[in-house]
Amino acid sequence: MKIPAIKKLVETQTIDSLREAEEQLINEEPTAFEIEGADEGEKLTHVFGAIWILNHMGDHNTDFKTALREFTQKVRVSIS
Template sequence: MKIPAIKQLVEKYSKDELEKAEAAIADEQKPEIEIPGEDEGEQLTHAYAALQIIQSMEENELDFKTALREYTGRVRNSIS
């Protein structure tokens, strides 16, 4: 998971575009938009993270940094 890639996706694409890209990657197809990542797994991670952050920004009226911090906190907790 690379934060600059996630930030780029949040700034560049809509929620709808990211949802379509996530579905395409999950179906082993090429997404219509460019998702950075070394392989499909990393691309899927970036698309999913960007979607979660956008959703948090919209629902909780957060800025990107705060929404990112919350997301990475959830990821850390799920790993430990």
């Protein structure tokens, strides 16, 4: 997981375009826009992260840094 890749998606894509990219990655289809990542799994992680952050920003009226901090805390908890 690379934070700059997630940030780029948050800044350049909508939730709808990210959900479409999610479906395309799951179905092993090419995406409509470039997603950074070493493989499809990492790309999917970046898309999931961007969707979560955009939703969190909208639901809680927070900025990117706050939403990113909460997302990374959730990731740390899930892998520990």
